[in-house]
Amino acid sequence: MALYVQKFGGTSVGSIERIQAVADKVIKFRQDGHDIVVVVSAMSGETNRLIELAKAIDLDPSARELDVLVSTGEQVTIALLSMALNKKGCAARSYTGGQVKILTDNVHSKARILSIDEDNMRKDLSAGRVVVVAGFQGVDEEGNITTLGRGGSDTSAVALAAALKADECQIYTDVDGVYTTDPRVVDKARRLDCITFEEMLEMASLGSKVLQIRSVEFAGKYNVPLRVLSSFEDGPGTLITLEDNDTMEQPIVSGIAFNRDEAKLTVLGVADVPGVAAQIIGPISDANIEVDMIIQNTARDKSTDFTFTVHRNDYERAKKILEQQTEKLNIREIIGDDTIAKVSIVGVGMRSHAGVASKMFRCLAKEAINVQLISTSEIKISVVINEKYLELAVRALHSAFGLDAMETDK
Amino acid sequence: MALYVQKFGGTSVGSIERIQAVADKVIKFRQDGHDIVVVVSAMSGETNRLIELAKAIDLDPSARELDVLVSTGEQVTIALLSMALNKKGCAARSYTGGQVKILTDNVHSKARILSIDEDNMRKDLSAGRVVVVAGFQGVDEEGNITTLGRGGSDTSAVALAAALKADECQIYTDVDGVYTTDPRVVDKARRLDCITFEEMLEMASLGSKVLQIRSVEFAGKYNVPLRVLSSFEDGPGTLITLEDNDTMEQPIVSGIAFNRDEAKLTVLGVADVPGVAAQIIGPISDANIEVDMIIQNTARDKSTDFTFTVHRNDYERAKKILEQQTEKLNIREIIGDDTIAKVSIVGVGMRSHAGVASKMFRCLAKEAINVQLISTSEIKISVVINEKYLELAVRALHSAFGLDAMETDK
Numbered sequence: 001m002a003l004y005v006q007k008f009g010g011t012s013v014g015s016i017e018r019i020q021a022v023a024d025k026v027i028k029f030r031q032d033g034h035d036i037v038v039v040v041s042a043m044s045g046e047t048n049r050l051i052e053l054a055k056a057i058d059l060d061p062s063a064r065e066l067d068v069l070v071s072t073g074e075q076v077t078i079a080l081l082s083m084a085l086n087k088k089g090c091a092a093r094s095y096t097g098g099q100v101k102i103l104t105d106n107v108h109s110k111a112r113i114l115s116i117d118e119d120n121m122r123k124d125l126s127a128g129r130v131v132v133v134a135g136f137q138g139v140d141e142e143g144n145i146t147t148l149g150r151g152g153s154d155t156s157a158v159a160l161a162a163a164l165k166a167d168e169c170q171i172y173t174d175v176d177g178v179y180t181t182d183p184r185v186v187d188k189a190r191r192l193d194c195i196t197f198e199e200m201l202e203m204a205s206l207g208s209k210v211l212q213i214r215s216v217e218f219a220g221k222y223n224v225p226l227r228v229l230s231s232f233e234d235g236p237g238t239l240i241t242l243e244d245n246d247t248m249e250q251p252i253v254s255g256i257a258f259n260r261d262e263a264k265l266t267v268l269g270v271a272d273v274p275g276v277a278a279q280i281i282g283p284i285s286d287a288n289i290e291v292d293m294i295i296q297n298t299a300r301d302k303s304t305d306f307t308f309t310v311h312r313n314d315y316e317r318a319k320k321i322l323e324q325q326t327e328k329l330n331i332r333e334i335i336g337d338d339t340i341a342k343v344s345i346v347g348v349g350m351r352s353h354a355g356v357a358s359k360m361f362r363c364l365a366k367e368a369i370n371v372q373l374i375s376t377s378e379i380k381i382s383v384v385i386n387e388k389y390l391e392l393a394v395r396a397l398h399s400a401f402g403l404d405a406m407e408t409d410k
Numbered sequence: 411m412a413l414y415v416q417k418f419g420g421t422s423v424g425s426i427e428r429i430q431a432v433a434d435k436v437i438k439f440r441q442d443g444h445d446i447v448v449v450v451s452a453m454s455g456e457t458n459r460l461i462e463l464a465k466a467i468d469l470d471p472s473a474r475e476l477d478v479l480v481s482t483g484e485q486v487t488i489a490l491l492s493m494a495l496n497k498k499g500c501a502a503r504s505y506t507g508g509q510v511k512i513l514t515d516n517v518h519s520k521a522r523i524l525s526i527d528e529d530n531m532r533k534d535l536s537a538g539r540v541v542v543v544a545g546f547q548g549v550d551e552e553g554n555i556t557t558l559g560r561g562g563s564d565t566s567a568v569a570l571a572a573a574l575k576a577d578e579c580q581i582y583t584d585v586d587g588v589y590t591t592d593p594r595v596v597d598k599a600r601r602l603d604c605i606t607f608e609e610m611l612e613m614a615s616l617g618s619k620v621l622q623i624r625s626v627e628f629a630g631k632y633n634v635p636l637r638v639l640s641s642f643e644d645g646p647g648t649l650i651t652l653e654d655n656d657t658m659e660q661p662i663v664s665g666i667a668f669n670r671d672e673a674k675l676t677v678l679g680v681a682d683v684p685g686v687a688a689q690i691i692g693p694i695s696d697a698n699i700e701v702d703m704i705i706q707n708t709a710r711d712k713s714t715d716f717t718f719t720v721h722r723n724d725y726e727r728a729k730k731i732l733e734q735q736t737e738k739l740n741i742r743e744i745i746g747d748d749t750i751a752k753v754s755i756v757g758v759g760m761r762s763h764a765g766v767a768s769k770m771f772r773c774l775a776k777e778a779i780n781v782q783l784i785s786t787s788e789i790k791i792s793v794v795i796n797e798k799y800l801e802l803a804v805r806a807l808h809s810a811f812g813l814d815a816m817e818t819d820k
Contacts, residue, residue, distance in 0.1 A: 016466045050486065053486070054493060057429070057490060057493045057494045057497060058493050058496070062493050065490075065492045065496070066493070068485060068488065068489040068492075068506070069489035069490065072485045075478060075481075076463070076479055078478065079464070079476070079478040080463060080464065080479065082472065082475045082478075083468050083475045083476070086472045093474070094474075094475055144509075
C-alpha cells in the first residue's frame with residue numbers, strides 16, 4: 001500500500017464528464033489499497049474567464065484581489081470532484097489551500113510555499129478518505145489568499161507529496177509521458193520510461209512543455225519521485241527520479257530538445273575589459289527581456305564579440321536598446337539574426353562519455369548543417385543553426401544517438 | 411460620521427457595469443466621511459450555475475462540498491468590487507466569510523451565525539479602507555466552509571452591523587422601499603418612510619418579499635436599524651426600527667399584505683377531546699408540508715370543525731393524507747378549497763385602537779365580499795376570501811385605512 005499524490009490539470013477536469021473520469025481513476029487506485037491525495041486545477045477556461053472579468057474592471061487589478069478571484073476556479077473543481085467521489089461511494093473531502101493549510105509568502109500571484117500542515121490530511125487519510133486539494137493556491141501568515149502563479153498546481157502537488165512523504169507524485173496530463181524529442185518532428189520519437197530531474201530540467205527549459213520547471217526543481221530538491229502520465233489512456237508514463245539507475249547500461253543521450261522561438265544578437269568589437277558584459281546585458285534585462293544563451297569567446301587584439309539570444313518577439317526591441325548603447329560602449333557593430341533555431345542533446349550519460357560533442361558535430365556536418373553557436377553544460381550541448389535545418393538536425397541527431405523507436409515499439 | 415453596513419444583492423452586482431455602479435455609490439458615502447462595510451451576494455445567475463454543475467454530478471450532493479462550491483459565487487463578487495473600488499481610488503479589501511471570520515454552526519447550507527470577529531475589519535476601517543465581505547457564508551469551528559442558505563446575505567449584513575454596532579444596515583434591492591401593499595395591485599400604494607420590525611415580519615411572511623424574514627428577526631433582536639432602499643435610484647427607502655416613533659400620530663394600519671398561493675382544508679366533526687389537533691396536523695408536518703393558518707372554533711355538541719391552510723401546491727397531497735386518517739380519527743367529512751386568498755391588515759397602531767377589525771369587516775361587506783376565515787394576532791388581522799375578490803378587497807382596504815397616496819405623491 002502506497003501513498004500517491006495525483007495531480008489533474010485543467011483539461012483533465014474540463015467538464016463534468018472529465019471530472020467523473022478522474023473520480024473513476026482515483027477509485028481504481030483506492031481499490032488497489034492506496035492512499036490518495038488529489039490536486040486539481042481550475043476547469044479549463046475558467047481561470048481565463050475570471051481574469052477577463054477582472055480586466056474589464058482594471059487592466060492592472062489589485063494583486064491581492066486577483067488572487068481572491070482566480071482561486072475560486074480550483075475551489076469549484078475540488079467541490080465537484082469530491083461530490084463525484086462521494087456519489088460513487090468513495091469517501092472524499094475537499095480542501096482549499098487555506099484549509100490545508102499551505103502557508104506561502106505574501107507575494108500575490110507568484111507566492112512561494114513556506115510550509116504545509118499535514119495534520120488534517122493525515123486524519124482524513126487514516127479515516128479512509130480521499131483528500132482533494134485545490135492546486136495553485138495558498139494562504140499567507142495574515143490569512144490572505146495567495147496563488148503560486150500559472151501552472152502552480154504542479155508545484156502544489158510536488159510540495160504536498162514532499163510534506164506527506166508520498167511514494168510518488170503523479171502528474172496527469174494530455175501526453176502519455178516525456179519523449180526523446182517532439183513526436184510531431186520525429187515520428188520515431190520514443191516515450192522514456194525514466195529520466196533524471198536534471199535531464200528533465202534541461203528538456204523542459206528547452207521546450208518540452210510537459211511539466212513546470214519549478215515543480216521539477218522542487219521535486220529534485222526534496223527527492224519526490226515524479227511520474228508524468230496520461231489522463232486519458234492507461235500506461236506507465238515517465239518516471240522522473242534522482243538517479244537514472246533503472247537500466248544497467250545508461251543511454252548517453254536521453255533526448256533531443258529544440259526551440260524555434262529564438263533570435264540572436266552579436267555585438268562586435270567589444271573592449272576586453274571587466275564590466276562590459278554587464279553593461280551590455282544590464283539594459284536588456286532592465287527592459288524585462290529574458291536572455292537565454294550568452295556566449296563570449298576569447299578575445300583577440302583586446303576586443304571580443306559578445307552574443308546572446310532572446311525570444312524572437314523581443315528581437316527588435318533588444319536590438320534598439322543595444323543600438324542606443326553603441327557610443328557609450330564604443331561598439332563597432334551590432335549584427336543579428338531572427339531566423340535561427342536551437343537544438344540541444346540532453347543526457348546525464350554524457351558526463352562520463354567523451355566524444356559526445358564530436359559525434360554531435362559530425363552528425364550535423366554530414367547533413368551539411370552549419371553550426372553558428374555552441375554552448376554546453378554538464379548534461380547538455382546546445383547549438384544554434386539556421387531554422388530551416390531544424391527538423392533535419394533533430395531527426396539526424398535522434399537517429400545518431402540511438403533514440404529511434406524500434407519498429408516493434410510503434 | 412457614521413458606520414454603515416451596505417448590502418447589495420445578486421441583481422445589484424449582476425454585471426461589471428452594475429459592480430461599477432455599486433462602487434460609485436459606496437464612494438459617495440465615503441466622501442461624506444462615513445465608514446463603510448459592504449456585503450455582497452453572488453452575481454445574479456452564478457449560484458444557479460454552480461448548483462447546476464453540482465446536480466449534473468449528484469442530485470443530492472454532499473452538503474459540505476455544495477457549500478465549498480456555491481461560496482465561490484460571493485468570493486468572485488468581493489474580489490471584483492474591491493478591484494473596482496481600488497481602481498477608482500478608494501482603498502478597499504475583501505474578506506471571505508472564513509477570513510472575517512464569521513463563525514457558524516456546522517449545519518451546511520443553512521448554518522446559523524454564532525459569532526463574528528470584528529478585529530480585522532476594525533483595523534481596515536481605521537486605516538480608511540472600505541471592507542468588502544462575502545455574504546451568505548461563514549466557517550465552522552473546524553474551518554469547514556458553511557453557507558447560511560438562500561438569501562442569507564441579508565442575514566450576514568445584519569449580523570455584521572450588530573457585531574460592529576453600525577449606525578444603520580442598508581439593504582439595497584430592486585425596489586425603493588417597503589410599500590403599503592403591492593403596487594401592481596393597488597396603483598395608489600405608497601412607500602412607507604418607517605415601519606417596525608414586527609410589522610415588517612408580518613408583511614414579509616405575508617408575501618411582501620423585500621427582505622428575508624430571518625434577517626428582520628435578527629435585526630429586531632439586536633436592534634439594528636435596517637433600511638431598505640433601491641440600488642438603482644436615489645431615495646430615502648424605508649427605515650425599519652424598533653419603535654415607529656417618527657410621526658406624532660401613528661397610522662393605525664401600516665400596510666395590506668396578501669397571498670394567493672394558499673388552499674384551505676376543513677375537517678368536519680372532530681371530537682372535542684385533547685390531542686385531536688396534533689393527530690390531524692402531525693401527519694401533515696411529517697410529510698414536510700408547511701401549514702400557515704390554523705383555526706378551530708368553540709365546539710358544539712362535543713364536536714368541532716378544524717381548518718388549516720397550506721400552499722396550493724401541497725393541497726392534493728395534504729388532502730390525501732387527511733383522507734387516510736378518517737377512520738382512525740373518526741372524521742365525519744373533509745372539505746377543501748384551493749381557490750382562496752388571504753388578505754391581512756398589519757400595523758402596530760391597531761394594538762391600541764378598538765374598532766379596527768369591525769372597520770375591516772364593514773369595508774369588505776360593503777363590497778359584498780364574504781369572509782370565510784378570520785385569524786388575528788397582536789398587530790395583524792387576516793381573512794380568507796374567494797380569490798376572485800382579492801384585488802377588490804386589497805384596494806378597498808387600502809383606501810379605507812387611509813393608505814392611498816395623495817395625487818401629489820405620484
